[in-house]
Amino acid sequence: MSIPSTPGKTGRERLAEVKELEARQAKQRRMLALVAGVVTIAVLGVAILWFVSQGNKKKESESAEQQARNSQFIKTLTTIPAATYDKVGFGAATGVPSATDGPQDKVGDKPRVLYVGAEFCPFCAVERWSLVSALSRFGTWDGLGGAVSSPNEGAMSNIQTVTFKDATYTSKYIAFKGWETKDRMGEPLQTMSDADSTLVSKYNDRGSIPFVLIGGKSTTQGATWDGRSLPGMTNTEIAEQMADPNSAISKGAVGAANVYSAQICTLTGQQPANVCNSAGVKAAAAKLEVK
CATH class of the missing domain: 1.20.5 (Single alpha-helices involved in coiled-coils or other helix-helix interfaces)
Structure with missing residues (x-):
């Protein structure tokens, strides 16, 4: 160098x-x-x-x-004892239906309950527990299947629930239609009819899900009870806790089911009497804004 x-x-x-x-x-x-x-x-x-x-x-x-894929829990969900509904009453429900200004939505002479949601949606997963149990008091289900919400929702991922995708409902009091617009991963699943799309646009201009239109006279948007405890639970555990009136899940989910029942009773002439005159439904009816 x-x-x-x-x-x-x-x-x-x-x-x-x-x-x-x-x-x-x-x-x-x-x-x-x-x-x-x-x-x-x-x-x-x-x-x-x-x-x-x-x-x-x-x-x-x-x-x-x-x-x-285990659908054995559905029987528990759809046969919750009347005593449980009565003991829970309004329970820990967090919302009640809001009035609309439209004509009554019917199928023939039956008021109709319209649900719009998606399988990926965690709050839809929460709300279906209450809606299914409430409608079980007025009729019978066929084709309900187990489902699970999106795995990509942070603390609210993978919530066990049911899906309305293949479900049919039979009742002498009310009609029901459920739309699952997207699957668990957010891909298109079902396309709403033009008539129902028009109703949703009229009463749900923000496109919130879950959206429920009850007889054309009232709506709920979002979950009507707090389901933050559901992630990590099996569908069997959730259904069994709903049947136990002392559990927190029952107080939320069954309380919300009583609210739905009370609102439906305003459209059915308080029929069937054993549901509409029950202590649990009357307790929820006292909280309704739309009577």
Whole structure:
């Protein structure tokens, strides 16, 4: 290596300066290599954690889907004892139907309950528990299936529920139509009829789901009880807790079911009498805005 000439300095001094410069440069290179190594390790660590979390998320989602195929819970949900409804009353319901200014929505001479939601929607998953149990008091279901909400909703992911996609409902008092517009992953599922699309546009201009139109005279938008305890529970556990009037889930879900029942009774001439005159429905009716 040639040593640059520096006026006033000896060759020994100039050599010492060069060695010092080389030492500083070597140290800088080591520091840069160390920093690069640390950054690389950190990036790899984040990537590994992300892949692990995605793997765990996928396993949870697949497990939830497998559990939803078990439909034995539906019998429990649709046969909740009258004593449970009566003990819960209004319970911990968080909302009541709001009045509309439209004509009565009927199928023949029966007032109709219209539901619009989506399978991915966590609040739809919550609300179906109450709506199914309420309508079970006025008629019978066929084709209800287990379902689970989206795996991508944070703390409200993978909620066990039912779906109305293939369901039919029979009653001498009321009619029902349920639309599930998207599947669990947000892909298109069912296309509403033009008539129902018009009703939704009229009464739900923000497009909120779940949306329920009760006989054309009242609506609910969003969940009408707090279902934040549902994630992580099996569908069997939820149905069994609904049947227990002392559980928090029963107070919320069955309380909301009593509210739906009371609102429906205003359209059916308070029929059937054993439902509409029950203590639980009367307690909920006292809270109604639309009577």
